[in-house]
Amino acid sequence: AQSVAQPEDQVNVAEGNPLTVKCTYSVSGNPYLFWYVQYPNRGLQFLLKYITGDNLVKGSYGFEAEFNKSQTSFHLKKPSALVSDSALYFCAVRDLAASGTYKYIFGTGTRLKVLA
C-alpha cells in the first residue's frame, strides 16, 4: 500500500544552522513528491516538487529537497534556518491507483522549531 512517513514529530534547530526534515515513501510506481508548509491559522502552501530529472530540487524560501530512489526518501533541507521557518511541514506523494486515478497521500507532519 502507498504510504508516506515523517519519522520526526518535531525538529528543533538553532537559527543559522542547516535543517533537515525527513520523509520516506512507499509507492507502486514512479512517485511525484511534494513538500508543503502550514503556518498557524493558514492553509498549506506549496514549497517544491519532484517529478523527474535532477534529484536535487530547489523550491520557495530557500528550501531544497533531495530525491533518493534507492532509499525511497525525499528529505527537505535548508542551508541556514530562520526563525520565520518555524511551522508545520508535510511531505506528500502522488501515486497512480489501481483504479487508474491519482491519489495524494500526506504524511503526518513535522513541526519545525527554529530557535533564536
Place this chain on the structure above:
Amino acid sequence: GAGVSQTPSNKVTEKGKYVELRCDPISGHTALYWYRQSLGQGPEFLIYFQGTGAADDSGLPNDRFFAVRPEGSVSTLKIQRTERGDSAVYLCASSLTLANEQYFGPGTRLTVT
C-alpha cells in the same frame, strides 16, 4: 491573483444536522480536491474532481458525505446527519491539472456538538 477560498471559515452545528461547505478554486484550475485534517494529522484525502465529475471518491468515509461540482468550478461538500466524529478542518485544494501542485484554501473548521 485570488487563491482558493472556502466558506464558512468556522461552522458549529449540532449532532444530526446537515451542513454544506463551499470551495471556490483558482480560476482555470480543472482539478479540485477535498481533504479532512484532524488535530495532529496530515490531510486525509476525501474526493477529487476532474472538471465536473468525481474522478475518485474513495476517501469519503461513508454515504453521509457527498460532494458536487456542477459547473466545473465551485464545489460543495455536503454532510448529512453530522456526528461528533466529523469535527475537523475540511480543506479544499485546486490544481491546474492533475500533474501540477495543489493550492490549498484556508479550510473550514467544523465543530459538531
